[in-house]
Amino acid sequence: MNHPVQILDWPCSIKLAMMQLPVKKKHxxxxxxxxxxxxxxxxxxxxxxxxxxxxxxxxxxxxxxxxxxxxxxxxxxxxxxxxxxxxxxxxxxxxxxxxxxxxxxxxxxxxxxxxxxxxxxxxxxxxxxxxxxxxxEPRHYLLDALQTMAEEAHFNGSEARSLAFSRAASVLKSLPWTVKRVQELHSLPCIGEHSRRIVQEVLEDGASAEVERVQHSERYQAMKLFTKIFGVGVKTASRWYQEGLRTLADLQVHHAKLSKEQQVGLLHYDDLNTPVERSEAEAIGQVVREAVEQCLPGASVTLTGGFRRGKPTGHDVDFLVTHPTEGQEVGLLSKVISWLDKQGCLLYYSSHRNTFLDLEDLELWSSSSSASMMDRFERCFSIFCLGCLPGALQRGAGAQKPSTATWSPGASRSWKAVRVDLVVSPYSQFPFALLGWTGSRNFERDLRRFSKHEKKMALNSHTLYHVEQKIFLTAASEEEIFQLLGLEYIPPEERNA
The missing domain is CATH 3.40.50.10190 (BRCT domain)
Structure with missing residues (x-):
């Protein structure tokens, strides 16, 4: 008796057809x-x-x-x-x-x-x-099941629940063995009863009914689709869903209501949701370094994010820029952006000034919110125009820069849109910025939580503040930051959890 094909719907992947069945030999x-x-x-x-x-x-x-x-x-x-x-x-x-x-x-x-x-x-x-x-084996989709639940909780505004599922997925990801029985999880941290129940269903049945319900829900599918658009967060995606929008085609009809950032995100949707290869990140890095050197000789450009953690691909490319002479970095970003734009490298960019608060505001730093304060560096969120050939970047006085008036999604072309973030840090804050922008998000969250609760210190991408002693602690490297926290240094490639 033939059984119907069961197909699982996993985030950033596809459904798996009857995982328990061997591949059918051809007649x-x-x-x-x-x-x-x-x-x-x-x-x-x-x-x-x-x-x-x-x-x-x-x-x-x-x-x-x-x-x-x-x-x-x-x-x-x-x-x-x-x-x-x-x-x-x-x-x-x-x-x-x-x-x-x-x-x-x-x-x-x-x-x-x-x-x-x-x-x-x-x-x-x-x-x-x-x-x-x-x-x-199920290990190919166990993490995706928990990550789906984390996404669903995030879409519904339940950050604590989202964090719990995300941490459970990170623990599974770090295991040096293949999970075959749910009993193997009992001694592991951060894996709660709900996560264990989902893992057990996947191991025993090849799927979780709860996860499948989430994945097939109209709201989850729409929220996942919309939040993958550059410039769209959960709040905006939820509002669109409430207005009855469900697809990218629906957004095209309401194009006039989109911000410029969202319009360009929709235009380059496929490219911006295609993984960026390390070779592509390095090709962009060469051009960014050329631009920085032209504008401020002696300044450094460091590739951060997942690529610094050794990952072969990423969703975007992050660069941290600084200069060994404190203050020389002021005004650099606008010059770099102007140079890149004139060369035809940028499809879109949006700059934000440095809004870091005065370090002498001790009351702020002593408050409970200081440990989680977002960094406020001068930065530019941009979309680069990368050529298809390995290491090639389309440049040349803007002549080869594609225009929205002459190109539409699906049209044949020889370039690719890639998200690139440029962040400028004062030299004294560079080690903290490097640590913060290297990630991963879960690693940084747990490191700052440890600093606050175990060491009575407030750590962010700008500095480290001792709450009880009311002093700022300086560091010349990431290694020194770990020393100040009483921790053994963890290299970037081990921070992916």
Missing amino acids: PRRQEPGPPASLEFCVHFPEVVLCLVEKRMGASRKAFLTTLARQRGFCVEDANSERVTHVVSEGNSGDEVVEWLKKKGRHYIDAVADCPALLNISWFTESMSAERPVPI
Whole structure:
């Protein structure tokens, strides 16, 4: 008796088709040889035929991943090939992938006997690292289940609940083993009863009914879609939902009501939700360093965020700028932005001045809110125009800078929009800024919480203040900050939890 295909809907991934079932072997009549993947690479795993979904992945990233897979001995073919056994996608729902496959000619996709495995990009990444197909296991979507619950709580304004699920996901992510039984979680911190219940459902049934209800809810889908737009937060997304808006097409109709930032975010939606490769971040870094050197010789530019933590991809690129002579950095950002804009590098930018409060306001620093005070550096939120070729950036007196009047989503082009944040810090505050802008968000939150409750100190991206002694503590490096807190230094690559 055939059972219906169960497809799970995970954030930033796709549904997994009947994870418990092995990949169906093809009938003899379908054994005809397909087109060779490449004459340059040998196929080491003929039983595994990959298909990479270009939707939201983008043509350039798909081409890169295709080459990588073939170099590792995998066969990669088009969606209409009947030999495909594993479909890999990122940023799409399961329904979107199934519909995409049907448009490519896979009309029998709903039949269990012929359905390829619909896989999260995490399976692909792990397989590439192992240089072999790794088993499809619940670990590929346990974190996503908890992260979905964290997102749902965040969308509903329940930050404490969101933080609890997020911390549980971080703990699972840091484990050096594969979780196979819920009993393995009992001695672990930050994994509450609710999180354990969801993990148990996923391990036993391959899915959590509660998580699936969330993922299929109209509000969750709309909120997730809208908050992925550059310049849109939970409050705005919720207001749009209350007004009856549900899709990007709905927003296009209400285009006049969008801010300039939101308009450009909608225009470049696909690009800005496509992962940025490290090579792309480094290419942008070269141009930023050139701009800074032109405007203020001797100033430094440091790549921060996930890339400093060793991650191969990211959602945006963050740079921290400073100068060893205190005060020289004042006014630098506007010059850098002007230089980049004249070179045709910027599709959009929005600058914010330094609003850091006077350090002598001791009453503020002694209050309970000081430890969580947001940093107030001078900064620029921008969207860069990055060329498709590795390391290439479209420049040249603005002549090659795309115009919204001549380009629309889906049009053929040779460039990519990438989010870039430029932050300028005084040299004396640089170690604290570097620590704060390296992340991760959970790591920084827990480090500041430890400082406040265990050390009676207020830590933020500007400084470290001893509340009881009422003094500011200086540091010349991240290592010194950890020493002041009585902690062993944790290198950036270990701060991803």
